[in-house]
Amino acid sequence: MLLIIILLMLISSIIFLLFARNRRSLLIFLMMSSLSIFIISILIYVAKKGGIADDTSLLLFGFSSIRYYFQYLPLTLGQLGYLVAFGRFTFPFIIIANALDFSYFDFAVKMRKKIYYFAILPLISLVLYIPRIFETTATKQTFVLKIFIYGSRTWIFLYILIALFIMVYEYYSITSLFFRRRFIPKILILASVAIIYSLYAPQDPAQIYLFYKNDYMWMLGLWYLNKGLSTPFYFVVMVLSISCSFVGFISLIKYMSTILDQEREEVVLKQKARAASIGVSAFIHGTKNELLASRVLISRLEKSGVEGSDIEALKSLNDNLIIRMQRLYSTLREQTMKLSLVSLDSVINKALEISIATHPDIKIKITDYDKKILILASSFELAEAISNIIINGWEAMKCDGKIEVIIRLERLWVSISILDRGPGIPKALKRKIWEPFYSSKNSSSNWGMGMYYSRKIINSHLGSIRFEKRDGGGTIFQILLPRYGRLKGGL
CATH class of the missing domain: 3.30.565.10 (Histidine kinase-like ATPase, C-terminal domain)
Incomplete structure (x- = not known):
């Protein structure tokens, strides 16, 4: 179930990117991609590790065939561990980039230009967790291993808190009730994926690299699959994962439909205006010629000595019609x-x-x-x-x-x-x-x-x-x- 909803969110972001083709749709796609890589990699690890109940398998994988497929994927521990590392370390940076892109208060606008500062820690972590580098630096010294584990976990959750703080601050900075309502789906998208990610973020790639080292397994463990958890708490963790995925999916669909509806409406209006301008141009050209001819006749009547209020009224009416025709034409034509x-x-x-x-x-x-x-x-x-x-x-x-x-x-x-x-x-x-x-x-x-x-x-x-x-x-x-x-x- 969790896997299916995550994949639906990823597919939705791809569709949004194909239609919108802008920076915001790209950032949403990258965020969903990094989350999908992280969650799917963990699910592959869970499937290979085994020892989970059927009801848990249903909540995580949806179908037993998917679980078996993951279980027998030809991946080494190093490859699988680095897939987890890639999703785990890129997601916090991308969610901050999304939060800044959604926000318009002064600090957020300034930080968009300095977003590369937030990329430093993810890049360092990605380098340190390259299997060969990790093996030579962290596997031989327990204290170095702990620095890797708890250091990465600290900055990860700090980044998540920063992203959520930016979104909440932006929400309360908006004074218009209409735009506050429009902002709610954006908050729900980021909050839901942040919660899903945070539930599984304690899963350090080192746990996969060192799968056969019992001292590390004892030190960290798979908390969300721990048999020692009480049944109610275990149920809450699973339901929270599914619920947040569902809320994120619905919010993403709502946000996408709002944006795409606006673009579709704009395209339809342009098409109708273009079609109208073709007919109107011909109408105006013919009518304007008739009005100009009428103006010539009025001028001849005045020169012949014909006077009176009717002539003045006719002249005024004729001039006003010409002005209205000119305004109608200027309304439809493309203007710079x-x-x-x-x-x-x-x-x-x-x-x-x-x-x-x-x-x-x-x-x-x-x-x-x-x-x-x-x-x-x-x-x-x-x-x-x-x-x-x-x-x-x-x-x-x-x-x-x-x-x-x-x-x-x-x-x-x-x-x-x-x-x-x-x-x-x-x-x-x-x-x-x-x-x-x-x-x-x-x-x-x-x-x-x-x-x-x-x-x-x-x-x-x-x-x-x-x-x-x-x-x-x-x-x-x-x-x-x-x-x-x-x-x-x-x-």
């Missing part, structure tokens, strides 16, 4: 953003100006925030994107009530939350609101491109936007933008 260093305050003020110009009666409440926050942005486009969200919320409330804007720092990010008290977004429409030409409003007054445009612009700023249901009714849109400069302070 020129980002420059600007204050967030100037972008927010511009977004408010656009919102008020569209709805003079709009009511907006903004929480106090640091006016010195700097971001890299194309000011007007980003302000338009933010104002689209504000206007959308105001119209959802039937132009009644008050829009709330909350701005705060989330370590390396600037968080802009826009809250309304509208009817909310039905579950069936949650994936549709980002699509081009989708709108639940009167189609005669808008193109249904506002939300698509906002998301596109925010993504162009290396940011992200998401939404969730607001307690008491309404919707919360949260925009995350990279903050210029590194956040100071923190652990």
Whole structure:
């Protein structure tokens, strides 16, 4: 059972790596690989050693055929011992690398660049435990052997504690409840594999190298297979192994599905936008030509002496239609953003100006925030994107009530939350609101491109936007933008 779940976790990490192809998926794959090598090597040793009950065999191997296969694998004690050493000494380093990659508080970001410091002890241990080197240095002197055993065990568990501390500190550093919830699967992945590893980490490779030396066997022993253990404690150890493996597997699947769903959604939106742009380009080209011809006719009427409010209204309508066509075209076409260093305050003020110009009666409440926050942005486009969200919320409330804007720092990010008290977004429409030409409003007054445009612009700023249901009714849109400069302070 333990073996099967560990292999499922490894296979899942391989699938994740093949689809995501980024540093994080690679680190997760390496972590699962090192854990799998360690656990499988120990299970091979247990199978070869023999003397275990059938119920224990079922919990560890799942099928008796697997146990027999492991039992008769043609491996020397030196080869098997070094397989255990490789998994045992690489896992603590890789789990710290994963913890740092998951974390964004200042100390963690700095330590990513110095991760090689954590590789020193694993590399030294891997060299010392090479069978020939181990035989010449540790087998003849008991005190040297004990230094190897207890020294490696000390730094191993120290590394595990550091990794778990980093994850817990990161969790409590997150102020957004949404991102705290999103972080839970990451904690569960690392915590579960850390517990599984820690249960079997006392298994030193020296125990395999010196299999026929009774003095060493007496000194350490196989604690998790010790017949002297009480039945309840023995049961707890086995159940804990299986439970942590299962929790780790489920958490990994949940984390993978979240990431892959986001990437799949992005691909689908790009495909729909590309398909829409082909038809829209032809439509705009033809319509714009007609509008330009109409402008020429209006100009001729004015020159011929025809005057009046109808001519002015027709001229204004014609010009507005041309502007709307140009904006529609610019919304769909690929744009290259020129980002420059600007204050967030100037972008927010511009977004408010656009919102008020569209709805003079709009009511907006903004929480106090640091006016010195700097971001890299194309000011007007980003302000338009933010104002689209504000206007959308105001119209959802039937132009009644008050829009709330909350701005705060989330370590390396600037968080802009826009809250309304509208009817909310039905579950069936949650994936549709980002699509081009989708709108639940009167189609005669808008193109249904506002939300698509906002998301596109925010993504162009290396940011992200998401939404969730607001307690008491309404919707919360949260925009995350990279903050210029590194956040100071923190652990």
